[in-house]
Amino acid sequence: MTDFTATKAMFHLPEGVVYLDGNSLGPLPKAAPERMQQVMCEEWGEMLITGWNKAGWMAQPAAVGDRIARLIGAEPGHVVMGDTLSIKVYQALAAALTLRPERKVILSDSGNFPTDLYMAEGLIGGLDKGHELRVVAPEEVEQAITEEVAVLMLTQVDYRTGRMHDMARLTRKAHENGVLAIWDLAHSAGAVPVDLAGCGADFAVGCTYKFLNGGPGAPAFIYVAPRHADMARPALSGWLGHAAPFAFEQAYRAGDGIARMRVGTPPVLALASLETALDIWDGVDMAALRARSQALSERFIAAVEATCPMLELASPRDADRRGSQVSFRFAHGYEAMQACIAHGVIGDFRAPDIMRFGITPLYIDEADIDRAAAVIARIMEQRLWDDAAYRARAAVT
């Protein structure tokens, strides 16, 4: 049984703030600054170059990857850290395309985060072999999976609405049609239970600064299914993915398995921060997290809908089809979110009209939800989002 009071106590949350934006940038684990001091002063400062071995820096990308593997249902030894999510998307897609050389269609959806589509565009532009990036509406994905498709590339949870794809079902349909599936877990890892191995996912990528709380710019991860890990020649063939990086050979020989997805020097300091966040995750049961995320989300939706008729639920009403965020549409959403933030409830806004609230049970509890809902109700009722009204009111208080 996960103790969410205990996990909440492990984060620094600014006084007077309800933080509903952990789906964009998670808060600071209290232990992170001290761990960082230790890595900087005792490891970098004292060990200098010998830290690569003595402090285990060189092994960090695989060791941290294994801790993330548990959270996403990956086989141990098949996740590695490094770079950014965009780079990892490129690696996964490039590798997947080499496994389906005879097919030319990459299928994605309009709910994908734009950088995934951009990276695909850049990749196929460079390949110049007649590939097509086919982008359909999220609800049309399933029927668009045909034998023409080489790779299905989806972000499981929509960054705007929280709408969640059925990974098992779509991966199954993909495989039935000889299609490889790449899952972007940016809004899944640490948000919902993920079972990559169980679903038979071929590749997965994700970032660690959102629900995982690794810090601003924390490194990304990549998973390659064991059956593919020794097959695909890496497009980004950097020295740390070489079979013998310190032999300094002139020609590239890909390392074994997931190691070949390493590229350059690991981001040691960023990984240190992430490690303290993962210390918290080590005690978390993902099923318990999911139950609590759904309960808090339902409570939030009910409270907001009871008091704010002008806010229209943009997330699926069915909790099982939603990730760990709740979004509402409102024509003046941008201004309304500014007012929320000014009143201590931090969510964010995504164009054109989406107010987005992350529901992160590690540090959000019922009292936070109730307070956030009350603040939103007051802002909407008193039209605090109306700039003119807001300024007038601010002038008298």
Add this chain to the structure above:
Amino acid sequence: MTDFTATKAMFHLPEGVVYLDGNSLGPLPKAAPERMQQVMCEEWGEMLITGWNKAGWMAQPAAVGDRIARLIGAEPGHVVMGDTLSIKVYQALAAALTLRPERKVILSDSGNFPTDLYMAEGLIGGLDKGHELRVVAPEEVEQAITEEVAVLMLTQVDYRTGRMHDMARLTRKAHENGVLAIWDLAHSAGAVPVDLAGCGADFAVGCTYKFLNGGPGAPAFIYVAPRHADMARPALSGWLGHAAPFAFEQAYRAGDGIARMRVGTPPVLALASLETALDIWDGVDMAALRARSQALSERFIAAVEATCPMLELASPRDADRRGSQVSFRFAHGYEAMQACIAHGVIGDFRAPDIMRFGITPLYIDEADIDRAAAVIARIMEQRLWDDAAYRARAAVT
């Protein structure tokens, strides 16, 4: 006039150590841990998501890039930070090839750091358009620059020997032949004066954890000459290189100039550490640094050669053809370097037989050089590198 006593005082150096490996990983700037605490606690901890604007995180890659621009003679506004050096090599080469579509040869040399060659191999393997990676000996580069060549891709300073290419001369010859020049400054930035703009370099890339002292895994930089910056379509077309990243458009539109070389979310914590290192660099005159680097190197070579006839200078004897390191060949170099490290003189070893010593005037002075030379002399004279002799001696002291 740069005060090198003052700069030395700004670094933490372990008691009893002479650190001659700053060409691999620079030491900890004393101010870095406190700055990191501030960024973690006051920015990440208190500002949370608003740090992207309020703390300037989003602008960091360009702001830090400008500080590096001064050290490498780049025009302001044409250097940006991010990713690793391997990734930046890929970006530069991919962009350069699109500017010379009719040519198929990438010219490099066997003194290049392997990852540059590996990344080129990966890129042209993906392009599959008949490109050739032509690797010649360093001394043959100049005559190999012909009109057949699309891109000249070199690391200016050889990571093993410190042999330095004449950037101005080779770039001139490249341009006379319609060839674009990419310079890897891994062992140049912060080591020797570099004048990218004056040499007319087309692209440059480099890392910041060596002579620049940014910390283990500190981010890389990329420079694109202003005349090319708006031309090349980026291969790694990530959202932060988009003209309007937060419009979340479905199709990629490259940002202006160097901005398009950004890919994913900036490594905020790593950049914070690097910033404290650059605070030190801000006061350093590169000509003064070079003069001091050469004086210290000459002193080191003279002392070692006077006492250790079995060590053969692997670096160029002409100080003007050397970067900021001194290397010796020795058949038992690996064991000898282990003995050096055990006696407090940290350099490193590169196969098959190179003992490598970085000469970094920011924190290495005459006393360090003399002490290092004395230790090396004793190790060689007493054959402390001989495992058996070393163990026997250790047993009695």
